[in-house]
Amino acid sequence: MRTLISSKLLTHILLLLFSAIMFYPVLWWIGASFKSNTELSSPAIFPSILQWNNFSDGWVALPKYTFTYFYINSLELTLSTTILTVISSSLVAFGFGRLNFPLKKLWFSLLLLTIMLPSQVTLIPQYAMFHKFNWINTYLPFIVPSAMGGAFFIFLLIQFIRGIPGELDESAKIDGCTWFGIYWRIIMPLMKPALITVMIFSFLWHWEDYFGPLIYLNSVDKFTVPLALRMFIDTQSAVSWGQVLAMSLLSIIPQVLLFFAAQRYFVEGIATSGLKG
Numbered sequence: 001m002r003t004l005i006s007s008k009l010l011t012h013i014l015l016l017l018f019s020a021i022m023f024y025p026v027l028w029w030i031g032a033s034f035k036s037n038t039e040l041s042s043p044a045i046f047p048s049i050l051q052w053n054n055f056s057d058g059w060v061a062l063p064k065y066t067f068t069y070f071y072i073n074s075l076e077l078t079l080s081t082t083i084l085t086v087i088s089s090s091l092v093a094f095g096f097g098r099l100n101f102p103l104k105k106l107w108f109s110l111l112l113l114t115i116m117l118p119s120q121v122t123l124i125p126q127y128a129m130f131h132k133f134n135w136i137n138t139y140l141p142f143i144v145p146s147a148m149g150g151a152f153f154i155f156l157l158i159q160f161i162r163g164i165p166g167e168l169d170e171s172a173k174i175d176g177c178t179w180f181g182i183y184w185r186i187i188m189p190l191m192k193p194a195l196i197t198v199m200i201f202s203f204l205w206h207w208e209d210y211f212g213p214l215i216y217l218n219s220v221d222k223f224t225v226p227l228a229l230r231m232f233i234d235t236q237s238a239v240s241w242g243q244v245l246a247m248s249l250l251s252i253i254p255q256v257l258l259f260f261a262a263q264r265y266f267v268e269g270i271a272t273s274g275l276k277g
Helices: 001-031 053-059 068-098 105-114 119-134 138-145 151-160 167-174 179-190 192-207 211-216 225-236 241-251 251-263 263-271
Strands: none
Touching: 001 151, 001 241, 053 068, 053 241, 068 105, 068 138, 068 151, 068 179, 068 192, 068 225, 105 151, 119 138, 119 211, 119 241, 138 211, 151 192, 167 179, 192 251, 192 263, 211 225, 225 241, 251 263
16 A cells, blocks of 8 residues: 555655656746846746836837837737638538538548648749739738638548438438538537537637738738747847847636636547547
């Protein structure tokens, strides 16, 4: 009995130590947002004097624009792309999961191939196409592709739809429901955990996207939060790293709030959509 207790105690101590080592960079990041430049080289988590002005000064540090402006840009772009991605991906997934149409297996194979295709391969053709459409320096290169669905999200939702009994479709058709009615009234409500999973992934990826806005956006008034953070560094000869870290800390608040608000549905969606084990 004593051996068992000692073994469990040792295991918990090791896990706590390992957790502390893994979580230390996050704690240092939080503490560094309250530090001055002279204290940033210290491995201590918290400074001797808390520099609360890092947040207020950092918020208005950029010329002509405050971070409120960039937050609004990021929210507009992220929410629009997320909503379109969820709707379009669920509609395409319903087609693959429930309907029969010519060359269905071929189209599904092509869908899977697009998941394996690196985005760098299509970057130059996409940029050339969007340039011909006069979409450069607009949000259309992000919004329009989102309306076509995402291959990974479509695949995830297909796996979830296949777990929904087909007898529900038959009952709905007997009652005179159309295929779109089945999708909207039956499948969509049952897909709630998977849809929230798609929403979380899409929001996180679009919110923290730096490379896409860097390629397609030229005007500062259209910049998102990641670009604003980079511009924050470029616009000062002596960078106030405490302000940069403070703004980067504030930039993750929407992601953290969304994840914890929808955590239960996120775990359920992952567990029931064929991505477990």
